[in-house]
Amino acid sequence: MSDSPPPPGPPLGPPLWEVLSSRTVLQDRWIHVTADAVRDSKGNVLDPFYSLSYPDWVHVVAVTPADELVLVRQYRHGAQAWTLELPAGAVDKADADPTVAAARELREETGYSAPEFRLLHSLSPNTATHRNRAHTVLALGATLTHPTAHEVGEDITVELWPLARVLAQLGAGLLPQAMHTASLLLALNAAGRIDFTLKDAP
Template identity: 50%
Template sequence: MTIKPWRRTGSRTVHRDRWVHLRAEAWVTGEGKVLDPWYMLDWPDLVHVVALTPDDRMVLVRQFRPGAEATVLELPGGMVEAHEADPVAAGRREFTEETGYAAEGFRLVSTLRHDPAHAGNRLHVVLAEGAVPAAAQQLDHGEEIAVECLPVSEVVAGLGAGLIGNAGHVGPILLALRAAGRLGF
């Protein structure tokens, strides 16, 4: 079966602020079906950092997430600022701000789509190796973050049981561990 491209026939802003731009679009599918409204979210690119310490631990952050109504364990990271052209530099900045750690080396592992059905932004996966405590956290307004370093084997074993509650962090962990030579697939 050949999938024909869809055609956008309209777009209107529902809400826009510094964090998100919500649009209601009208689309015609390749088979001629009209989808209106089709909601799209525009927000900045994101960066997730998978950081490994010299003693084989992963640097993680625990913070309250309103969508889950719970405190969850996640990868450090955040938004790539508008003035940042390099996602690795953005990852280094976010990692240091949120954790107070530095690392010997940072490298881009993959660039993925965050939610291609409803968002145009990208998700950059950065691997940081040789992570060590270096300074105090520099948290943004509203951030309350606890840093936890868990053995890599414990993180991998707990993925299927929801140790990392954000589904968008599981793939980056696996990709980064493969890039670090820790997993083969």
């Protein structure tokens, strides 16, 4: 008999909350809100507990041979501002995997293509409320190959920013979209372009 190592990953914790009932309270092409009655692990009943269901999203970290990041500036009605962001979009049901969606969204929003799209991470937009995942896809060697093809409601211009300049201005709010900041930093770390080695406190 050998001692088995513990299973990888974090402890699972107590069982999931029990869903006592579930109803859709708002649904159309753009939004899907579910209200559940749930019982937590202490026995408390929470009703309604709202969840938001969307398709999965992709964030594309596309870097040109000249070490520029391909960004889009667009009007965002949620934040009520023109913001600089990563190219991003929804994964369609027909997409074999998030890299297919990434290639499409990058091409349509910016006209750029790349020889390879690498899926790096999948995070939650908001663990408390969102049922979907946001995937980070890295595209090195991105070049301009197509005209853009913007959908109605996409008020977009393309901007190329030197990667070093993006990193220098990130702390000053260059990319206001929190999820995109996470995707960018994790992708550059995975690509060996920045490192997260802890330094002594200054």
